[in-house]
Amino acid sequence: MRRLLATTFGLLLLGGCTTMEPAPFCDMGRVSSQRALVPGPTMVPDESSPLKEMPLNSANITDANIINKLYIRAITARRTGTGTVEVVAQVVNCTDFPLNAEARTQFFDAAKAPSEPVSAWKRFQLPARTVNNYQEFSMGAQTVDAYLIEMRETR
Amino acid sequence: MRRLPAILTILASGLALAACQKVDNTAGAPTVYIDPGSSGPVKGVGIESQDIVGMTDQMLRDMLSQPRLANAATPPNVIIDSEYFYNESSSRLNKNSITDRLRVGLNRAALGRMQFVGRHYADMVAKERELKRQGTVDQATLPAAKAQKGGDYRLGGRITSLDSRDPRTGMMQRYSQIIFEMVDLETSEIVWSGIYEFGKAAQDDIIYR
Amino acid sequence: MTRTPLSVLLAAALLLPAAAIGQTVGGTVPPYQAPAKVAPPVRDGQIPESAPRPDPFKPRDELVQNFAGAYDRGGRPRLAFYWNRQLTDTLAQWYSDSRVVTSGKTTNATEGDLTLKQSGSSQNTVETQRRTMTDSPRRPLAETWEWEFQDGFLAPFLQANAVVVDRTAILRIMGAGAEEIEPRTVEIMALQNMADLLVEVLVAASPQATTGYELRARILDVRTGRIVAMVNSRGLREWQRQDRAVATSHGFDLPDDDDEGFGPERADQRYKATSSGFERRRKPPKPNVIAQNLAYNVMTGMIPRLESGPPPAPPVATVPPPPVTTPLAKVEPPAAAVPPPPAETAPQPLVPTPEAAAAKPAPNQSAVPLPDVDAKPLPAPTKAAASEPPPPAGEEPPMPHPTKQ
Numbered sequence A: 001m002r003r004l005l006a007t008t009f010g011l012l013l014l015g016g017c018t019t020m021e022p023a024p025f026c027d028m029g030r031v032s033s034q035r036a037l038v039p040g041p042t043m044v045p046d047e048s049s050p051l052k053e054m055p056l057n058s059a060n061i062t063d064a065n066i067i068n069k070l071y072i073r074a075i076t077a078r079r080t081g082t083g084t085v086e087v088v089a090q091v092v093n094c095t096d097f098p099l100n101a102e103a104r105t106q107f108f109d110a111a112k113a114p115s116e117p118v119s120a121w122k123r124f125q126l127p128a129r130t131v132n133n134y135q136e137f138s139m140g141a142q143t144v145d146a147y148l149i150e151m152r153e154t155r
Numbered sequence B: 001m002r003r004l005p006a007i008l009t010i011l012a013s014g015l016a017l018a019a020c021q022k023v024d025n026t027a028g029a030p031t032v033y034i035d036p037g038s039s040g041p042v043k044g045v046g047i048e049s050q051d052i053v054g055m056t057d058q059m060l061r062d063m064l065s066q067p068r069l070a071n072a073a074t075p076p077n078v079i080i081d082s083e084y085f086y087n088e089s090s091s092r093l094n095k096n097s098i099t100d101r102l103r104v105g106l107n108r109a110a111l112g113r114m115q116f117v118g119r120h121y122a123d124m125v126a127k128e129r130e131l132k133r134q135g136t137v138d139q140a141t142l143p144a145a146k147a148q149k150g151g152d153y154r155l156g157g158r159i160t161s162l163d164s165r166d167p168r169t170g171m172m173q174r175y176s177q178i179i180f181e182m183v184d185l186e187t188s189e190i191v192w193s194g195i196y197e198f199g200k201a202a203q204d205d206i207i208y209r
Numbered sequence C: 001m002t003r004t005p006l007s008v009l010l011a012a013a014l015l016l017p018a019a020a021i022g023q024t025v026g027g028t029v030p031p032y033q034a035p036a037k038v039a040p041p042v043r044d045g046q047i048p049e050s051a052p053r054p055d056p057f058k059p060r061d062e063l064v065q066n067f068a069g070a071y072d073r074g075g076r077p078r079l080a081f082y083w084n085r086q087l088t089d090t091l092a093q094w095y096s097d098s099r100v101v102t103s104g105k106t107t108n109a110t111e112g113d114l115t116l117k118q119s120g121s122s123q124n125t126v127e128t129q130r131r132t133m134t135d136s137p138r139r140p141l142a143e144t145w146e147w148e149f150q151d152g153f154l155a156p157f158l159q160a161n162a163v164v165v166d167r168t169a170i171l172r173i174m175g176a177g178a179e180e181i182e183p184r185t186v187e188i189m190a191l192q193n194m195a196d197l198l199v200e201v202l203v204a205a206s207p208q209a210t211t212g213y214e215l216r217a218r219i220l221d222v223r224t225g226r227i228v229a230m231v232n233s234r235g236l237r238e239w240q241r242q243d244r245a246v247a248t249s250h251g252f253d254l255p256d257d258d259d260e261g262f263g264p265e266r267a268d269q270r271y272k273a274t275s276s277g278f279e280r281r282r283k284p285p286k287p288n289v290i291a292q293n294l295a296y297n298v299m300t301g302m303i304p305r306l307e308s309g310p311p312p313a314p315p316v317a318t319v320p321p322p323p324v325t326t327p328l329a330k331v332e333p334p335a336a337a338v339p340p341p342p343a344e345t346a347p348q349p350l351v352p353t354p355e356a357a358a359a360k361p362a363p364n365q366s367a368v369p370l371p372d373v374d375a376k377p378l379p380a381p382t383k384a385a386a387s388e389p390p391p392p393a394g395e396e397p398p399m400p401h402p403t404k405q
Helices: A002-017 A026-035 B002-021 B048-065 B096-110 B119-134 C005-021 C059-075 C143-159 C167-175 C183-194 C287-307 C354-359
Strands: A058-061 A070-079 A084-095 A099-108 A123-124 A133-137 A146-153 B077-079 B086-087 B153-165 B172-184 B191-203 C081-082 C094-110 C116-129 C165-166 C197-205 C213-221 C227-232 C246-248 C251-253 C271-274 C277-280
Touching: A002 A099, A026 C005, A058 A070, A070 A146, A084 A099, A084 A146, A123 B048, A133 A146, A133 B048, B002 B077, B002 C287, B048 B096, B048 B172, B096 C183, B119 C271, B119 C277, C059 C143, C059 C287, C081 C143, C081 C167, C143 C165, C143 C287, C165 C167, C213 C287, C227 C287
Parallel strands: A058 A146, B077 B153, B086 B153, C081 C165, C081 C197
Antiparallel strands: A070 A084, A084 A133, A099 A123, A099 A146, B153 B172, B172 B191, C094 C116, C197 C213, C213 C227, C246 C251, C271 C277
């Protein structure tokens, strides 16, 4: 019984010595399990599309190199003073290393068709364990109804 | 139960066929064409195509979100050219590649929210107007105008850079800053500003022509 | 069998909230609502009516008419024009910079029964003479430019019906048959006998001027050497820089006090359409316009002198000198000073015609009132009768004549 108590006490002490990981802390196991792809547009009547994709109004990390390094914390969409749409994605660098990423946005109209040319790749830097924002404006105003952000690593 | 081997064979064949239809995730055919919006195989510390594409796209989208420019009761007349866009950087660059892309992108996206004045075609228009008024050519189909369009706003800007080099390693570093400003041509008020900046470092600078 | 669906439902219920929270799906785009249009900025909207800039180079007919009247009252003096040629102060065209005189003297004497003394001397003089190539070593001007300039300068004088004589012509006329006479003497003779006023127009290169050159005009009385009027382009109002701030790429530039730049500008500074937009043409006015403006200013300078009336007759003890008047005052010349007018009402020149001058050179017949100086025009040369001057006395031989070319 004494041995058991000593072992337990020693383990507790060891637990107290472990260094605390700085925030932000990304639980990638949960992130990957929560990804829910949606079927693409139907090409054949009464049959689902073979394409599985990210839903509209979301951000898609298309690069396997950073899919477990970055986490998109939130995406907001709002109208500007001219009626165009501004999307802002808050991107978290979950690693202890600086990262370079770039993203672009495709805006869609109410019929889920692209309403304008896709934006240019916009580069942003993410120092270790920081949050940076990716921001993009649409060109059109009343034609814009949805958006899709693509993100990848860049050099 | 005698049909079991046959069923298993059909199932195995189907699975094997299904495996053949997966994505062929290999590189495409090699080409000399590259995406101008991404870094190419030749990379230096100067302003490159992806920078021009990126900065002009960013600026035009930003301009279209400014109510004074893109939601005025009367669409303003805008002049976008390189006449007042100065390159004071150490990058060898044709300024027109920036201002032309900006003007074209804006004009295509504006859809009447702004009107664009082709000031760099002033001599062309003046010559045709002169020919019409001399009677050398007819009036064509559009009604005559009193004069060429004046500008409400005009693009100005500047490209600057800061270079540094490590003499031991030959490493080259350059910070480039490009600013864009729209100026009220009646009061010189700057009604919109945009900035695009980046820094690059490379072992040795490449030659830009 | 009842456990399996139960466990599946339980697992789904556990996963559902996690999926709802963790999915990086953003908010939907707010529906479009047309934003209120932006009104134009509040400004006075008034464009001040700027008065059209007066053109300092426009034709000035009124001045020409005034000059014509003063010119008539001043006795219609003949004007000889010197284009970019300055009257030199060198009297002779030839000059000598070395002269070597070698003298020798021999004496022989024989003594004895017969005494013979013989003496002799010899002298050899060698002198090198050079000829000044031009009267005024001024920068040559482009011929077409000179034509345009002379055209613009002479036009107002011809419009005022002034008597304009050509320098070359009077020189050739006066010097015909008198080739032996020093050309500069002939020149002065021609000026004194066939002209009354010398109008000397000089052009000097000047990088400070917008035109690239500066001008000076001087009017001389050929009989007395008196300067009647003088106009320098630097002093002309039309050549002064406008003291206005100039918009540049680094702001507004006020004229610098140390800036010595000056020069005429076109009043009509229109923008010209070019491939890079509209550009202002800042070219100076054309030479004929500038020359015309200079001529107007010369006329303005001459009018007060001409208004003083024709010169008096040679001073006589009984005739008082003409009263001193203000330059602009129009004073009728004293009757005693005016020669008897002809039958016609046309103004009678107070200066003699060449023929009259050749016959009887009248002293001091200046175009303007003169002080009491004893100035005589040179008589016209005796055509083709120039005799060799007698050798001067003395040991040295006379100066050789210039080599004929």
